[in-house]
Amino acid sequence: MLLEAARPPAARGLWVQDRHLGPQPGHFCMVGDFQQSIYRERADLNYYRAVHEALIADKNGEELEFAVTFRLDQKQLDFVNETFREILNNEDGQVRFIELQPRPDILPGKVIRVPLVAKELLPDGKRLKDYQKARVEVLCPRKAWLQTAAAALRRVGLPVAIQSERDVKGDSPAYAWLTAVLTIMTDPLNAYEIVGVLREIFGASDHDLAVFSEGQKARFRIDDILWATGRISSLLRTLAEIRQRAEGLALFDAATLIIEQTQLRERLLLLPATEFGDLGRELDTLLAQAAQAEANGMILAEFAEHLRNDFATPRAVRFSADDNAIQLITSHKAKGSEWQAVIVPFLARDLRPPSRPYPHFVKSPLNSELIIAFGKEDKSKDLKDAIERAQQQELERLLYVATTRARHALVVVLDQEIFSNSEGKLPKTAQLRRLIRDKDSYCGEFDQHSSTIDKVLEPSPTVGYPSQKNGAEIEPLTSRELKRAAKRASEFVRKITPSALDSEVPAEVRTRSRLDNLATLYGRWWHNFFERLDWKGGIDSAQKLFEKQLPISPHAKAAVKDWSATRRNLFSDARIARFLASDETLFHAEFPFSWRRNERSVLEGLIDSVMINRKAGRCL
Numbered sequence: 001m002l003l004e005a006a007r008p009p010a011a012r013g014l015w016v017q018d019r020h021l022g023p024q025p026g027h028f029c030m031v032g033d034f035q036q037s038i039y040r041e042r043a044d045l046n047y048y049r050a051v052h053e054a055l056i057a058d059k060n061g062e063e064l065e066f067a068v069t070f071r072l073d074q075k076q077l078d079f080v081n082e083t084f085r086e087i088l089n090n091e092d093g094q095v096r097f098i099e100l101q102p103r104p105d106i107l108p109g110k111v112i113r114v115p116l117v118a119k120e121l122l123p124d125g126k127r128l129k130d131y132q133k134a135r136v137e138v139l140c141p142r143k144a145w146l147q148t149a150a151a152a153l154r155r156v157g158l159p160v161a162i163q164s165e166r167d168v169k170g171d172s173p174a175y176a177w178l179t180a181v182l183t184i185m186t187d188p189l190n191a192y193e194i195v196g197v198l199r200e201i202f203g204a205s206d207h208d209l210a211v212f213s214e215g216q217k218a219r220f221r222i223d224d225i226l227w228a229t230g231r232i233s234s235l236l237r238t239l240a241e242i243r244q245r246a247e248g249l250a251l252f253d254a255a256t257l258i259i260e261q262t263q264l265r266e267r268l269l270l271l272p273a274t275e276f277g278d279l280g281r282e283l284d285t286l287l288a289q290a291a292q293a294e295a296n297g298m299i300l301a302e303f304a305e306h307l308r309n310d311f312a313t314p315r316a317v318r319f320s321a322d323d324n325a326i327q328l329i330t331s332h333k334a335k336g337s338e339w340q341a342v343i344v345p346f347l348a349r350d351l352r353p354p355s356r357p358y359p360h361f362v363k364s365p366l367n368s369e370l371i372i373a374f375g376k377e378d379k380s381k382d383l384k385d386a387i388e389r390a391q392q393q394e395l396e397r398l399l400y401v402a403t404t405r406a407r408h409a410l411v412v413v414l415d416q417e418i419f420s421n422s423e424g425k426l427p428k429t430a431q432l433r434r435l436i437r438d439k440d441s442y443c444g445e446f447d448q449h450s451s452t453i454d455k456v457l458e459p460s461p462t463v464g465y466p467s468q469k470n471g472a473e474i475e476p477l478t479s480r481e482l483k484r485a486a487k488r489a490s491e492f493v494r495k496i497t498p499s500a501l502d503s504e505v506p507a508e509v510r511t512r513s514r515l516d517n518l519a520t521l522y523g524r525w526w527h528n529f530f531e532r533l534d535w536k537g538g539i540d541s542a543q544k545l546f547e548k549q550l551p552i553s554p555h556a557k558a559a560v561k562d563w564s565a566t567r568r569n570l571f572s573d574a575r576i577a578r579f580l581a582s583d584e585t586l587f588h589a590e591f592p593f594s595w596r597r598n599e600r601s602v603l604e605g606l607i608d609s610v611m612i613n614r615k616a617g618r619c620l
Contacts (some may be wrong), residue, residue, distance in 0.1 A: 028557055030055060034095040036335055037090055038398045040390060045095070046368055067101045069404070071338055073109025076410045077102055078448075080403055087396050087434055093365060094393045107408065112449060137327045139402045141395070141431070145346055147330045159325040161277065163333065170311035173269055174282035179200050179311065181258055182304035185243045188223035194239075195220055201267060202235050227552045241524070251294035255287060331402040341409035344402050347435070348419040348442075350427035353391045358386035365390040392429070396431070416442050435466075521554040526562065527608075535580050535587050537613065539571040551601050576620065584615045 004413060030051065035047045055061040072080065077100050088097035107447045138149050149158045169175045181201070183195045198220075212232040214218050222240040226233070242261040246254040259265060268279040283481075286307075327339070359374045365386045374377055377386075412435075420426055425440040426433050436445050471556040529549050533543045546563050552560040570576055579585060591607040611620040 005292050035084075035098065035397055036097065038332055038335065038394055038401060040394045044363065044368065045093075046365070065098060067098050068103055069100045069402055070103050071407050072410065073107040073408055075100055075109030076113050076406065076408075077106070077109075077112070079410075080400075081419055082617070083435055084400050085439065088400065091395075092389060095397065105137075106561060109408070111587060112448070113414065127583055136344065137334070137339040137341070137405065138343045138344060139329060139331045139334050139405065141331045141351055141398055141402070141540070143330050143351070146330070149345060150328055153326060156478055162275075163326040163329040168312050169315050172279070172282055172315065173271060173276060174279045174286065175307070177264060177268065178255075178259070178283065179304065180287055181264065182255065182300065183264055183308065183593065184222060185237065185246060185258060186301040186304050187253075188240070189242060191217040191220040194222065194236075197239070198232065198235055201262070201264070204232060204235065207231055217266065227521075227525075227554070227555075232434075246300070249300075251300050252287070252291045254300050255290045255303070259287070261284070280562055288401055312327040331398050333403050335513050337400050338407050340407050342406035342410065343411040343413065345413040347413055347432040347433055348416040350419065350428045351395060351429045353395075358613075362387070395429075395431070396434055399434060412446075414446075483485075516555055522558060525549070526559070530609065531589060532556050538577075538581065539567065540569075542571065578619060579613060579620060581617075582613055582616070585611050585613045587611050 032047070032048065032052075034045070034052075037043065037048065052063075056063045068079065080100055084097050085099070090096035138146075140146050140149065146162050150162055153160045153194070161439055162388060170179070171224060176260055177200070180193055180197050184190055184197055189192070195217075197498050198209060199206070208231050210411075212230070220236070222236055222243055225240045225244065227237070228234075239262075244259060245261070246257050249257060265280060265283055268283060273279070277305055293306065298306070358376075360374055362379065362383070363370050363372045364383055366382070403412070405546060414432070416424075416430075416432060419430065420441065428440075432442060433439065436442055439445075529546070532545060532549070534545070546559075549555055550559055572578075588610050589608065591610045593605055593607060594606075595603040597603055614620070
């Protein structure tokens with residue numbers, strides 16, 4: 001309902017219950033279509049009718065019908081009118097059918113009967129994947145049936161995008177995985193989430209997790225870096241190091257670092273794009289949200305909490321991995337939408353309403369009385385019959401919605417050979433039964449209006465006409481202007497990063513995270529040791545730190561050898577010692593730089609450790 005905004009809330013709707021009151025002064029409009037009432041459980045048709053009748057019964061109320069449709073060509077429109085005139089018959093509680101009227105510029109349309117195997121119709125040299133499919137929609141009355149259609153289409157190499165199976169943000173692996181990783185980075189003692197990250201993202205087995213825990217959940221923590229070997233210990237240490245590096249960073253930088261270090265993008269891209277869509281694009285969208293949240297003053301912990309709170313929020317959009325994918329959607333969700341071509345399969349399949357578990361509320365279609373049913377015995381035979389009749393009538397209206405979503409091409413799949421029983425009869429609840437007046441089988445009811453594919457003439461080529469020029473004609477550039485443009489283009493500043501110096505090689509996507517070995521453990525220890533060095537403290541301070549860190553080195557013998565060489569080559573050199581001891585020498589870790597190469601390009605990069613003495617004009 002669209003009600004006048006100035007109406008007091010207490011006054012709204014009272015006249016519906018007591019018609020003698022009448023509507024309050026003002027204007028309002030109720031917009032709807034009885035024929036598309038397909039949500040019986042939450043939108044009662046009888047109440048909708050009562051409101052409608054109360055409106056038009058008042059002397060100031062008026063009913064308007066808009067029957068002109070901007071969907072369907074003439075032949076398809078005739079099919080809908082002829083078929084649903086008897087289905088939506090305004091009897092036993094069913095709604096009244098409103099004849100669809102054609103738009104002024106409607107196309108004539110055709111009715112063509114083709115075999116089920118579409119590839120047999122392809123011209124020589126053509127494949128199914130050569131055709132534009134983004135405007136093709138497959139509608140099913142049940143969400144579970146979409147997977148059946150998707151599997152068949154994928155087997156012949158056609159891309160599909162299912163639009164009805166994942167309805168909340170948390171159902172996306174990109175959203176769920178990023179939320180979990182950010183959560184443990186801000187709550188390092190959350191054993192439940194840590195185990196989930198290890199299991200779902202890093203692929204740790206339940207057996208390894210159980211053996212490692214020894215029944216103690218406190219072992220799953222990443223608040224401190226613990227040096228140990230083993231599959232789970234290695235993963236926990238990696239997460240702890242990532243958390244330590246992310247501390248103190250701004251929200252966007254921290255999220256970017258965490259995604260890179262956990263290889264979250266690479267892990268997401270291992271999931272089949274045909275089933276999960278463009279997860280890389282979804283991850284980019286989440287990073288953009290992190291940047292916006294940072295601009296609004298959020299920190300990492302607040303952003304992680306925001307993602308958790310929005311976990312069950314409906315998804316606004318789902319990115320398809322292929323923009324040319326066939327769209328699969330339920331008939332319910334298709335309400336209000338339209339596509340160039342709509343395919344309605346599974347018409348002969350048994351369409352049973354889902355059984356609700358007891359106890360549950362039951363609203364009688366007869367008198368709208370609400371009761372609680374604790375078992376089958378709580379429903380009388382009349383009530384059961386009324387509920388079954390209301391369910392079947394709703395499925396008839398759902399079929400009307402499905403067959404009126406096409407702008408031009410409507411494909412009705414006659415698949416009774418697949419779903420009929422051993423006697424060749426259609427199931428009692430099959431949608432095809434409704435289209436053929438409740439007959440047991442299809443006997444060519446639509447054939448008299450159709451042509452076979454070999455009788456359809458090829459369309460004549462469209463004659464192209466030159467477009468009318470609405471503005472001034474742009475003169476072609478002279479050779480002098482082209483030379484000047486080429487010269488100016490070469491003067492633009494170009495930024496070159498170290499990764500661009502080598503030829504681009506596609507990154508190898510790992511099928512699983514790599515186990516730490518002695519070399520990686522030692523390299524990480526050596527790097528952390530150098531990060532802690534106090535360069536101003538001299539050789540004595542460095543030696544004390546080395547002796548303190550040596551016991552936790554994965555390879556003590558190599559550490560002693562490398563440290564001896566470092567002392568000899570670095571600290572024992574008189575010039576380097578004076579340089580490091582100078583008050584003018586400044587020390588920087590993870591130092592970003594931008595180096596001018598020439599007039600048109602710069603080199604950008606990152607230095608692990610750099611010492612600069614500006615006064616002496618020296619650096620190390």
